[in-house]
Amino acid sequence: MVNSEQPNGKNENATRRSASQWAVAWRRFKKHKSGLFGLGMIVILVFIAVFHSFIAPYPPGSLDPLYEGEAGQPPSWKHPFGTTIGGSDVYSELIHGSVWTLYVAIIATVIAMLITMVVGISSGYLGGYIDDILMRITEVFLVFPSLLLILVFSRIYQLMNPEPFWKFLGISIPVNLTTIVLIVALFAWAGNARVIRGEVMALKEKEFIQAAKSLGASSRWIMLRHILPNVLPQTIVIATLTMASAVLIEAVVSFLGFGDINTNTWGRMMEESFQYMSTTWWAEVFPGLAVFLTVLAFNLVGDGISDALNPRLRE
Amino acid sequence: MSMNLLEIENLKTYFFTEAGVVKALDGVTFNVEKGCTIGLVGESGSGKSVTAQSVLRIVPRPGRIVGGKILFNGEDILAKKESEMRSYRGKKISLIFQDPTSSLNPVFTIGNQLSDIVMQHNRVKKDEAAEAVVKALKLVKLPDPEEALTRYPHQFSGGMKQRICIARALLLNPDLLFADEPTTNLDVTIQAQIIALLVDLQKNIGLTLVMITHDMGIVTQMCKCVVVLYAGKVMEIGSIEKIFEMPHPYTEALLKAVPRLDQTRKLISIPGNIPNLIEPPSGCRFHPRCQYAVERCKEEVPPLQDVGGGHMISCHRWRELNGG
Amino acid sequence: METLLQVKDLVKYYPVYSRGIVTKKVVGNVHAVDHITFEVKKGETVGLVGESGCGKTTTGKLILNLEKATSGSVLFDGFDVFKTFRKGSKEEKSRLRRSMQMVFQNPYASLDPRMTVFDIISEPFKIHRHLPKEEWGEQVYKLLDMVGLEPYHAERYPHEFSGGQRQRICIARAIAVNPKFIVADEPVSSLDVSIRAQILNLMLDLQKRLGISYLYISHDLSSVRQISHRVIVMYLGEIVESAPTEKHFEHPLHPYTRALISAVPIPDPAKKMDIILLPGEVPSPINPPSGCRFHPRCQYATPKCSSEKPALIEIDRDHFVSCHYAFNFL
Numbered sequence: 001m002v003n004s005e006q007p008n009g010k011n012e013n014a015t016r017r018s019a020s021q022w023a024v025a026w027r028r029f030k031k032h033k034s035g036l037f038g039l040g041m042i043v044i045l046v047f048i049a050v051f052h053s054f055i056a057p058y059p060p061g062s063l064d065p066l067y068e069g070e071a072g073q074p075p076s077w078k079h080p081f082g083t084t085i086g087g088s089d090v091y092s093e094l095i096h097g098s099v100w101t102l103y104v105a106i107i108a109t110v111i112a113m114l115i116t117m118v119v120g121i122s123s124g125y126l127g128g129y130i131d132d133i134l135m136r137i138t139e140v141f142l143v144f145p146s147l148l149l150i151l152v153f154s155r156i157y158q159l160m161n162p163e164p165f166w167k168f169l170g171i172s173i174p175v176n177l178t179t180i181v182l183i184v185a186l187f188a189w190a191g192n193a194r195v196i197r198g199e200v201m202a203l204k205e206k207e208f209i210q211a212a213k214s215l216g217a218s219s220r221w222i223m224l225r226h227i228l229p230n231v232l233p234q235t236i237v238i239a240t241l242t243m244a245s246a247v248l249i250e251a252v253v254s255f256l257g258f259g260d261i262n263t264n265t266w267g268r269m270m271e272e273s274f275q276y277m278s279t280t281w282w283a284e285v286f287p288g289l290a291v292f293l294t295v296l297a298f299n300l301v302g303d304g305i306s307d308a309l310n311p312r313l314r315e
Numbered sequence: 316m317s318m319n320l321l322e323i324e325n326l327k328t329y330f331f332t333e334a335g336v337v338k339a340l341d342g343v344t345f346n347v348e349k350g351c352t353i354g355l356v357g358e359s360g361s362g363k364s365v366t367a368q369s370v371l372r373i374v375p376r377p378g379r380i381v382g383g384k385i386l387f388n389g390e391d392i393l394a395k396k397e398s399e400m401r402s403y404r405g406k407k408i409s410l411i412f413q414d415p416t417s418s419l420n421p422v423f424t425i426g427n428q429l430s431d432i433v434m435q436h437n438r439v440k441k442d443e444a445a446e447a448v449v450k451a452l453k454l455v456k457l458p459d460p461e462e463a464l465t466r467y468p469h470q471f472s473g474g475m476k477q478r479i480c481i482a483r484a485l486l487l488n489p490d491l492l493f494a495d496e497p498t499t500n501l502d503v504t505i506q507a508q509i510i511a512l513l514v515d516l517q518k519n520i521g522l523t524l525v526m527i528t529h530d531m532g533i534v535t536q537m538c539k540c541v542v543v544l545y546a547g548k549v550m551e552i553g554s555i556e557k558i559f560e561m562p563h564p565y566t567e568a569l570l571k572a573v574p575r576l577d578q579t580r581k582l583i584s585i586p587g588n589i590p591n592l593i594e595p596p597s598g599c600r601f602h603p604r605c606q607y608a609v610e611r612c613k614e615e616v617p618p619l620q621d622v623g624g625g626h627m628i629s630c631h632r633w634r635e636l637n638g639g
Numbered sequence: 640m641e642t643l644l645q646v647k648d649l650v651k652y653y654p655v656y657s658r659g660i661v662t663k664k665v666v667g668n669v670h671a672v673d674h675i676t677f678e679v680k681k682g683e684t685v686g687l688v689g690e691s692g693c694g695k696t697t698t699g700k701l702i703l704n705l706e707k708a709t710s711g712s713v714l715f716d717g718f719d720v721f722k723t724f725r726k727g728s729k730e731e732k733s734r735l736r737r738s739m740q741m742v743f744q745n746p747y748a749s750l751d752p753r754m755t756v757f758d759i760i761s762e763p764f765k766i767h768r769h770l771p772k773e774e775w776g777e778q779v780y781k782l783l784d785m786v787g788l789e790p791y792h793a794e795r796y797p798h799e800f801s802g803g804q805r806q807r808i809c810i811a812r813a814i815a816v817n818p819k820f821i822v823a824d825e826p827v828s829s830l831d832v833s834i835r836a837q838i839l840n841l842m843l844d845l846q847k848r849l850g851i852s853y854l855y856i857s858h859d860l861s862s863v864r865q866i867s868h869r870v871i872v873m874y875l876g877e878i879v880e881s882a883p884t885e886k887h888f889e890h891p892l893h894p895y896t897r898a899l900i901s902a903v904p905i906p907d908p909a910k911k912m913d914i915i916l917l918p919g920e921v922p923s924p925i926n927p928p929s930g931c932r933f934h935p936r937c938q939y940a941t942p943k944c945s946s947e948k949p950a951l952i953e954i955d956r957d958h959f960v961s962c963h964y965a966f967n968f969l
Contacts, residue, residue: 021752021753021796021798206748206749207743207744207745207748207749208748208749208750208751210700210705210741210743210749211741211743211749211750211809211812212751212762213705214703214705214736214739214740214741215736215740215762215763215766215767215812215816216732216733216736216737216763216766216767217762217766221766225762226751229751229753229754230751230752230753358831358832358833359831472920474920475920502690502691502858502921503690503858503860503899503902503903504690504898504899504902504916504917505690505920506902507901507902507914507916507917508916508917510904511914511916529831529832530832530904531832531906532861532903532904532905532906533904534906535904535905535906535907535908536904536905536911536912537904555908556908559907559908559909568833569832569833570906572832572833572835572836573832573835573836573861573906574835574836574839574859574861574862574864574865575861575864575905575906575907576860576861576864576888576900576903576905577888577905577907577910578864579864579865579884579885582836582839582840582865583836584833584834584836584837584839584840585833585834585836585837586837588801588803588804588834589801589831589833589834604833
């Protein structure tokens with residue numbers, strides 16, 4: 001029986017290295033200008049947050065400008081973003097605040113995405129009554145007015161007067177801010193879980209899932225080895241967008257006066273300077289700008305990744 | 316030759332993609348005689364659908380017609396303005412697609428979407444348009460054509476939907492009809508019905524039909540004349556009898572590789588894969604897979620030559636292989 | 640020849656629900672597979688033919704227990720398949736899984752796009768762990784060679800392959816566990832004509848070398864003739880005819896089979912077709928016609944056909960037909 005034909009007529013490609021889909025996506029992302037711009041901003045933000053104590057001229061919460069008689073000063077060489085009425089250096093506070101911004105973005109997103117993935121994948125893949133139950137719960141979270149609930153819960157918790165900080169492995173964690181982050185996370189997963197569930201349901205019908213089943217793979221194996229890697233791109237896009245919205249929601253909550261008074265987040269800075277806006281506008285505008293740029297950066301990156309993974313949507 | 320309804324000369328349609336220029340059609344030449352059914356045969360990527368799109372000038376982006384001539388009734392289609400072209404589509408040249416389900420709009424009734432076409436091209440009243448639609452539906456032997464007007468596409472089966480699509484293509488009495496794999500998505504028995512219908516229509520209303528397909532069987536049973544495409548080039552043009560008698564090496568290989576219902580035999584498969592059209596093989600495009608290929612086939616593009624009786628062949632070795 | 644697979648009275652109904660706000664009510668059944676019985680012998684290929692919706696793919700999935708059957712049984716090599724998957728030991732289940740495999744219709748969807756070919760073909764080893772880890776690599780390269788692929792292909796991703804090559808990868812994955820039986824569900828119908836012969840020949844070659852039995856599911860009668868020893872025709876969930884290949888194509892008895900065979904265009908100008916055009920379309924499997932399910936489209940139908948269901952009986956040696964008047968066509 002003739003069966004020795006080479007399926008590849010020529011062997012010219014024998015040495016070419018094969019690119020994984022991630023490498024292909026990264027190549028495409030590198031061509032995406034606004035995505036790269038966003039990524040650049042996030043890299044800068046992370047750099048600032050990591051080295052905040054070296055970059056900032058004043059330590060966090062420092063009132064040195066007050067003692068130097070420079071409270072409420074407009075931007076100058078010494079104080080690039082001016083000083084507040086209360087006498088702190090806006091530039092330094094912004095740099096220290098970047099740590100909280102990232103803290104909020106990362107913790108809220110990690111928790112929200114964990115719930116998203118567990119609910120989305122098990123609901124989509126297992127189906128049946130598990131799907132029914134999980135989706136009813138999801139709908140409950142979707143229909144609640146989340147911002148209102150976040151405000152109410154954080155206020156109730158603050159009224160219980162907890163310790164301002166927890167010590168965890170030598171790091172002090174702001175309790176109120178963490179509570180807000182957790183509540184934000186709790187209300188950020190439902191919509192995303194539905195998106196992932198939809199993706200999973202489409203994947204489940206693909207023949208490679210059937211093939212894995214006929215090879216004897218268990219549901220757990222299929223969910224971890226086949227479904228998860230295939231929804232990962234989508235997940236990364238969603239995660240980036242969730243980071244943006246987490247930063248925004250924390251800023252809103254703090255701005256409305258429900259924030260953690262023990263941490264100087266950008267939203268808190270805006271809240272504190274709001275009543276003096278007519279005199280010290282810089283203390284209001286610069287934190288606002290920081291929130292705006294951060295949210296923009298995350299959204300641009302999310303957009304870029306999404307385009308890089310779905311090339312057909314472009315053009 | 317004035318009998319030709321359509322003359323395509325050295326047609327080149329390229330797709331300018333991110334990965335490179337895909338030369339989907341690279342110098343395609345053939346004629347379609349009036350009132351005749353010709354088969355346009357080829358595998359995926361041979362350019363058979365792009366040919367139809369090029370004639371209608373509806374090549375999707377990033378594709379573009381970059382050269383050649385298309386004469387329809389002696390008039391150069393490529394020189395026409397887009398507005399003139401619009402009156403050609405449907406009225407003079409029409410197209411049926413492979414998938415009847417996705418080529419009907421699911422939110423409108425059959426009556427609505429078909430009479431819209433009539434009203435757009437001919438300034439007629441609604442009931443006149445509906446009358447024309449019923450006439451066309453009768454032509455394709457759709458049961459209960461009046462009743463069908465008020466129904467939605469999903470209420471019909473695949474075969475019935477394809478009948479409706481054919482009726483739509485015939486609404487404005489076109490001279491030329493391209494049928495792009497009209498039966499590929501249908502079951503065998505339904506395919507037989509549609510083929511019988513197309514053969515009937517061709518005979519009764521003198522339609523000129525270009526049957527685009529990959530199925531040698533359908534071509535053999537429906538068409539007098541065949542154009543065989545491979546990787547954007549015409550390999551062979553000729554009558555069915557000639558093509559079976561003294562085929563081009565590609566056609567020959569294809570016929571040996573296709574299982575036949577009427578016999579059990581060893582299939583001789585064609586080695587290799589369909590070539591990549593960004594960097595197509597040099598010389599004859601079939602040479603990497605051709606059992607007769609020699610050095611010359613690699614270096615020189617064989618011209619499409621008349622070898623007698625309207626049988627055109629693009630092969631360096633055909634004469635020698637067929638006894639001088 | 641020894642019998643490998645026995646399908647007995649297999650039934651699959653899909654319930655049709657009318658959905659209320661909370662409750663679901665069954666309003667009918669899709670009769671996907673309706674009491675079918677057949678056998679596959681060792682080293683044999685059985686072609687399962689029919690038009691879309693006749694239940695041929697469902698039959699394949701039921702045999703592999705990828706779908707739960709409504710009733711009936713499948714005996715495979717001494718195992719009761721359904722019973723084993725329900726309450727057999729882990730060892731038994733794994734062994735049964737390894738002896739039956741499936742190749743799917745769409746090679747573009749049946750490979751995980753995020754895995755390399757090596758990972759795809761070695762996946763069964765990872766699941767079953769029936770081979771020591773050191774042998775996986777060697778085994779993968781041996782399989783690639785068997786299906787006509789090169790060793791360097793192992794590091795590639797599926798999107799870099801053509802349809803025919805992907806189908807080769809799918810076949811390599813299926814034979815990785817040394818199966819005795821493969822359900823091939825339209826393995827060539829989404830491939831280009833010039834590639835189909837490659838895959839069909841590969842299947843024949845593997846059958847010769849490894850003694851695999853196939854259930855070849857297809858709507859393309861020409862390829863069925865090429866590869867099968869025996870052909871079974873299904874219509875609306877039921878078997879209408881079952882015969883050895885030669886007999887099936889040269890002397891078809893059931894009116895439906897005859898129409899089916901006549902409708903296939905033959906690539907030969909010397910053979911003009913004589914199509915038996917069937918009126919109408921396949922009825923809905925939710926409310927299949929009474930009596931013989933083919934009677935509304937059959938030109939020979941009599942009142943008896945609409946009231947009495949014909950049994951599948953042996954009309955000629957090894958030739959089973961379900962038609963009241965099959966003798967008339969003999």
